Amino acid sequence: MPRSKSYDENTVLERAMNVFWSNGYEATSVRLLEKQMGINQFSIYSSFSSKKKLFIKSISKYREHVRQNVYQTLLQEGAGMKELEQYLLKAVQKKREPGTSRGCLVVNTAAEIGGSDDEIAAEVNGYFNFIREMLRKVLKTAVEKGEISPDTDIEKQSAFFLGVMQGLSVASKTMDPVQLNDFISVAVKQIK
Amino acid sequence: MPRSKSYDENTVLERAMNVFWSNGYEATSVRLLEKQMGINQFSIYSSFSSKKKLFIKSISKYREHVRQNVYQTLLQEGAGMKELEQYLLKAVQKKREPGTSRGCLVVNTAAEIGGSDDEIAAEVNGYFNFIREMLRKVLKTAVEKGEISPDTDIEKQSAFFLGVMQGLSVASKTMDPVQLNDFISVAVKQIK
DNA sequence: TATGTATCTAAGCAATTGGTTAGATATGAA
DNA sequence: TTCATATCTAACCAATTGCTTAGATACATA
Structure with missing residues (x-):
């Protein structure tokens, strides 16, 4: 009615x-x-x-x-180091495109709101747990594929790449493409 | 009067x-x-x-x-890899202390305002140039002291550590101390 | 000790904030 | 075709926003 x-x-x-x-x-x-x-x-x-x-x-x-x-490729079964590297480089390339980069909404929120609102903080944490889980799986696959050493510490490396991605969100607003590329190339090289 | x-x-x-x-x-x-x-x-x-x-x-x-x-030690003449590592680990330790971390004011500003205000963006860029310059000098000293390889690409590495510090500001609000430590330990290890 | 001048108090400004509400409107089941 | 009900319009609410101003106050000089 x-x-x-x-x-x-x-x-x-x-x-x-x-x-x-x-x-x-x-x-x-x-x-x-x-x-x-x-x-x-x-x-x-x-x-x-x-x-x-x-x-x-x-x-x-x-x-x-x-x-x-954004992460569709990385989330596919079998995605490993190649896909992770591709994603990071694509994020750098995007910086060359028109207008100021908006960064990641959730990183922006973490920086703006921090922990001062519990409900928002919970949503932010949920998001980063999702990203970390994705990274863990990708790195495990990379080990299985032989792209990186079997001695790789998955926990350490997934925390590292999550930190790098958070930095990348900020850096995409403040660095030029060359510096951005330097940042990411060092981050990727260290795991090889 | x-x-x-x-x-x-x-x-x-x-x-x-x-x-x-x-x-x-x-x-x-x-x-x-x-x-x-x-x-x-x-x-x-x-x-x-x-x-x-x-x-x-x-x-x-x-x-x-x-x-x-915060950077008094790193800015001293002769500061090298040891001082950089100490600073990063201290930043991680601080997370254990009371209350929510406020992160870095300038990272927070970059995330909140981005490039939408020119005067603020200029101040933000000036700050990050200052940090990058500090990192360049520290890394050069580290090479001179033989703490890291003479083949070290100073430009790449200073962009990398600036990115890591920007990530650290966000991560200090969203990661637990263990993950934070993992993040930083990987970042430091890669240059050795 | 007198006084000119900048500082301070506190009230005020229009505009905007997040959020609400009364009444007009449209829809889909009977 | 009727009509009960949820959706929509637009005006409204008190509170707060960034900023200004008139008049009271205190101080360094003369």
Whole structure:
């Protein structure tokens, strides 16, 4: 009997994610969100309850986004060192492209919010656990394939590459492509 | 003839720096600043012109702060690999201490503001150039001392360690001490 | 000791913040 | 075709934002 929604929650959530990604949490106003999402404040609140809840949902949407568009190759069965290296170099190349790099939404959030909000911190930690798990598997596969030494300490190396990826997010905003490439090439070389 | 200031600009600037460091730029209100700085809004604006200018001055104050309290050893003549390693391990140890790590003010700023404000971006770049220059000198000294190979590519390695330090700032908020230690130990080992 | 001047207090400014609500509107089952 | 119900519009809310200002205050000089 009731009227049906005129928008798709998934679609407007993806738009919200992009607004937060571009501007950060605090600098994103609900007015800006309604413009970019294309729906009224009422609809934002009826679908997502609060700005903070919408932000948290944007982070989990981001996780889905990178899973499908950034890490898809790395997440495939059999992905090893070659794929990891390719991903890192592609991230460097992207820096040459138009506009300022937005970095990683979750790194930006960790830097901006830190641990001062428990719910947001939980979502951030969940994301990084997902990345670390991905790295562990990739490195294990790399050992199995003989791409890296069987003596490789998987735990140490996955912590290392997670740290490198966090650094890369910041560095992509502050380093030129040459320095970025130097950074990554040293990080990759050490495991060979 | 005129009345004299009842506060020291340097002192209140250091307090402002700490407020921005704890909360980030956007989340820091001028009301909070006046409370923490211990002076009235009028005095803030008469001494620092605007919130943004105060923030930029806080970043350069931060540079002075780390120069004297964080990197003092690394900046000494003759500092090499041992000092670099000591600094990194100390940064890891600090994570065990009370409260959530605030990370590096400038990394936080790079993540929050990115390149969307030119004046702030310039201050951020100046800071990272200072760090990179410090790293270059330390690595050169390390070569001279025979701590690392004379074939070491100073440019690549200084870009690498700058990236690692940027990662460390984020990681100190999201990793536990064990993972942090893994991250740093791999970063240091690769140069030996 | 008197006084000119910058400093300080505290109130105020318009604009924006996150969030709510009353009433108009559209929809899909009966 | 009716009608109950959820969706939508747009105005509204108090609180807070960065910043300004008029007038009271205190101090270095004369």
